[in-house]
Amino acid sequence: MFFFGDNFDFDSSDIKIKIGFFHFSSCSGCQVAFLDMFEDLVEILDTVELAYSSWLTKKREIPKLHIAFVEGALCIEDKRHLNLAKELAEKANIIVTVGGCASFGGVRRLSIGNQAPQPSHQSFIPLTEVELLRPKIKYAIPGCPPNPSLLYNFMIALLEVNDDFLQPFEFMANSKDASGYDIVKEIINKGLCTGCGTCVTACSSQAMGFNFQYNKPTFNPELCVHCGSCLAACPQSFKPYPQPVYS
Incomplete structure (x- = not known):
């Protein structure tokens, strides 16, 4: 119910x-x-x-x-x-x-x-x-x-x-920025990207590309329409990864 x-x-x-x-x-x-x-x-x-x-x-x-x-x-x-x-x-x-x-x-x-x-x-x-x-x-x-x-x-x-x-x-619903920038900032730069290319196939404007030499997606902000498809499709998104603890 x-x-x-x-x-x-x-x-x-x-x-x-x-x-x-x-x-x-x-x-x-x-x-x-x-x-x-x-x-x-x-x-x-x-x-x-x-x-x-x-x-x-x-x-x-x-x-x-x-x-x-x-x-x-x-x-x-x-x-x-x-x-x-x-x-x-x-x-x-x-x-x-x-x-x-x-x-x-x-x-x-x-x-x-x-x-x-x-x-x-x-x-x-x-x-x-x-x-x-x-x-x-x-x-x-x-x-x-x-x-x-x-x-x-x-x-x-x-x-x-x-x-x-x-x-x-x-x-x-509480995010103010859902675009390829998030893929770069939250996934690639944090070492979480597995190179699956799902974000590339989800992108409707071809803003997301793929670098086969480094096996990582690329991002062209001039083509991005900020629809959030790439972030939603990424299997590494929204996972509760533990934060590092410094003693």
Whole structure:
């Protein structure tokens, strides 16, 4: 049985978990990734109710939800975005940010070409940095877009309360920098890299490469879109390695 908290008064007769899908500013690739794995979710449809989706339902009003899956970055100049953020804060018990834009800023954070902010530019921030939503955001799913298989496994783990599987996603919800820099800083520079190349295959922008002479991955920051896929895919990530003790 999944724990949703006690701050919402859901009808006790409701057995199904109410979920919703929401879109801020992004390419919608994350929602497409969800659609790609719906055939695999037939086995859990008896426990999940799709209560809201701008694509798949005709509802205009947002109902109370157990889980809200949200893609895209918030534009602070867009009143519709601000109103949607307020509704999610009121009506969603748990928020899961999906993809690099919602979780870390992604390509939306880089959309002005790394220029200094100007009055004519719109400002986009990841949902994990929106103070109104922070108390509700429990998990962040990396990717640009996330792999449908990853989304399916996440859904199953969420319903089965598989804390071991969910722990990295909870960690990423509190991470402000998920990119190839993390692979270099946290894995390679600490001597933890095994040269498996998983981070390279996970990268959607070819920012991660591989040096066959040294059997280690390489990183090109100019191509990185800060989606977090490489860090999430690395088998050496999120392991509780003991820290050295000096006497």
